[in-house]
Amino acid sequence: AQKITQTQPGMFVQEKEAVTLDCTYDTSDPSYGLFWYKQPSSGEMIFLIYQGSYDQQNATEGRYSLNFQKARKSANLVISASQLGDSAMYFCAMREGSGGTSYGKLTFGQGTILTVHP
Amino acid sequence: DSGVTQTPKHLITATGQRVTLRCSPRSGDLSVYWYQQSLDQGLQFLIQYYNGEERAKGNILERFSAQQFPDLHSELNLSSLELGDSALYFCASSFRDRGDEKLFFGSGTQLSVL
Numbered sequence: 001a002q003k004i005t006q007t008q009p010g011m012f013v014q015e016k017e018a019v020t021l022d023c024t025y026d027t028s029d030p031s032y033g034l035f036w037y038k039q040p041s042s043g044e045m046i047f048l049i050y051q052g053s054y055d056q057q058n059a060t061e062g063r064y065s066l067n068f069q070k071a072r073k074s075a076n077l078v079i080s081a082s083q084l085g086d087s088a089m090y091f092c093a094m095r096e097g098s099g100g101t102s103y104g105k106l107t108f109g110q111g112t113i114l115t116v117h118p
Numbered sequence: 119d120s121g122v123t124q125t126p127k128h129l130i131t132a133t134g135q136r137v138t139l140r141c142s143p144r145s146g147d148l149s150v151y152w153y154q155q156s157l158d159q160g161l162q163f164l165i166q167y168y169n170g171e172e173r174a175k176g177n178i179l180e181r182f183s184a185q186q187f188p189d190l191h192s193e194l195n196l197s198s199l200e201l202g203d204s205a206l207y208f209c210a211s212s213f214r215d216r217g218d219e220k221l222f223f224g225s226g227t228q229l230s231v232l
Binding site: 044045047091104 | 161208211214221222
């Protein structure tokens with residue numbers, strides 16, 4: 001079974017509108033971390049936001065927020081007030097377990113290409 | 119800028135050859151993680167080093183090896199290269215602060231095997 005599933009290969013949004021990128025995960029470990037990364041056409045991987053499995057509140061980082069629904073095992077990324085520069089590939093990723101000193105060992109989804117229209 | 123430095127940015131080589139990819143983690147980070155991004159496999163974890171020791175292994179081929187040196191920079195060695203090894207190879211280093219975890223990626227090395 002896929003550990004991280006991103007069901008939207010591509011998404012379109014109008015500039016200044018909000019958009020939600022879906023991510024569901026599968027793990028039996030009670031301790032895990034969820035990440036979102038942005039990969040523009042230039043290729044670099046840019047960290048956006050992190051949510052720990054024990055965090056009571058949804059994570060927020062500027063225009064990014066993570067809609068964490070633990071019972072549904074979903075961790076959707078919400079981008080508010082989309083900008084043209086948000087056009088990129090977005091990856092959801094998971095770290096299983098507390099990680100110890102290997103908390104950077106992540107499993108990635110297949111990604112969603114977001115296109116922001118002016 | 120993530121603070122993680124990877125060289126070279128691009129590498130073109132032929133099948134059967136051997137190449138070395140280099141990574142310097144962010145200042146103070148002891149861990150280095152190597153990832154491979156290919157069209158068919160997506161982003162996959164290869165291997166992790168922590169303060170000079172191998173700490174975790176993923177889907178790394180036997181033809182590939184890595185090491186981390188005392189100054190904490192790391193090298194990923196790819197040998198007997200095949201066409202299917204063409205991919206974007208990322209190095210990352212990790213930061214944990216009061217439960218907040220971040221993994222910072224370098225800009226990657228694009229390997230083309232011809």
